[in-house]
Amino acid sequence: MPMREPYIVGIDLGATQLRFIAAKSKTGEIRKSGPEDKGKYFFPSPFKKMGEGFLIDNLLKKIPLHERTSVYLYEKLNIFLKKSALKKSQVKAIGISVPGRILPGNKFMGANTPFTYATKDRYGNYGIDVMGTIKREFKEIKIALDNDCNCAGLAQGLYYKSLGIDPHTTFYITISTGIGGGGPRRDLDEVGHIPVDGGFPGLIPRCGCGAYGCLEAYASGEGILNQALNILRLYREDKRMFKQFETYESMRLNKPLHLSEKILVSHLEREYSRGRQLSTKLIFRKAALDKEKTGFDPFARYLVETAAVRTAKIIVAISYIHGLERIGIGGSVALENPRYVELISAEVNRIFWKTPHILQREVKVELSPLGYYVNDYGALSLVLDHKDIDQWVATMKKLANTKNETFMTFGHKEI
Ligand SMILES: [Zn+2]
The missing domain is CATH 3.30.420 (Nucleotidyltransferase; domain 5)
Structure with missing residues (x-):
């Protein structure tokens, strides 16, 4: 036989x-x-x-x-x-x-x-x-266990290694319902729960982990949606505090934000006031990142840009501490909105450009090269035989380059 x-x-x-x-x-x-x-x-x-x-x-x-x-x-x-x-x-x-x-x-x-x-x-x-x-x-047989983002980071690291990039300087971040991260060094998996500063004291969101003000609570798919809802609630129910929030945000951004004018013309506000349900998908569609400067919902754009800036700051911080040079971003929010990843990348570059220094030259942020397959190869990468790695990477590359629609559309929860 x-x-x-x-x-x-x-x-x-x-x-x-x-x-x-x-x-x-x-x-x-x-x-x-x-x-x-x-x-x-x-x-x-x-x-x-x-x-x-x-x-x-x-x-x-x-x-x-x-x-x-x-x-x-x-x-x-x-x-x-x-x-x-x-x-x-x-x-x-x-x-x-x-x-x-x-x-x-x-x-x-x-x-x-x-x-x-x-x-x-x-x-x-x-x-x-x-x-x-x-x-x-x-x-x-060999059986191994690890955090899911570390696994994805391990698979992505194999891919980067084949491009001549030291995998230990690479990192994977997922932006979907939550935010997580991991890499071949397996030393940083709770990136979503790093506290973010600069939030209006009256609107610090509570995270699923129990803490207040985590990156995930602000900038994950669910976090962005909750921010939208909290701001709209304030706008409708507490005009005085909303005014304070508007002033606070203008000071934080160091430019007049005119948030109430943005909300006044916002499709999201109209939907909210009619009692319709908002979604992360709708916010990104209305932010219209892939269109020209006109025709977008300015409140939706504000929400998405603010989340990108907060994410970028954390990426810069962890890059310093962990010596990271290449960040691949996956997860449904990123994969469905590649321009969002570009926005984060531009913000990371802006931070480095604003403050030239000797610690690090640059951090490259991009959509994870393994796309939707990064999670499939995650757990597998834990136990694959070293002598087979080249063949595995060749297969990964082939898959990542062929868009398989049926495969891409299931298993990834819509948020
Ligand atoms: Zn948290």
């Missing part, structure tokens, strides 16, 4: 989805699916919000709480292998990416994961076991 082709399996545990990706271990070719195959590759995340609780609250009730997550992942892995006609013996390695911080003993904890399913270590850290059951059932 001919030997079956060996595969590497990537498991991407997200807040709403649990995704499986199988790639040929020699070449990195991914087993892709059309949207009709979605059931094969996508499962609900055990931490998907269900009313007040989580999906896993009502599953596997006979299993002890701290083992439930790892049993769930193992069960879904088996279903995936079966549906993909892959034998257990074909699986050469398994890489797992998780939305949170990695703790000793292959555990993790994220901003949106419940303590209920975690155990506490001797230092008081709560961690959830995700790979225990898989490790017991796949004894002989």
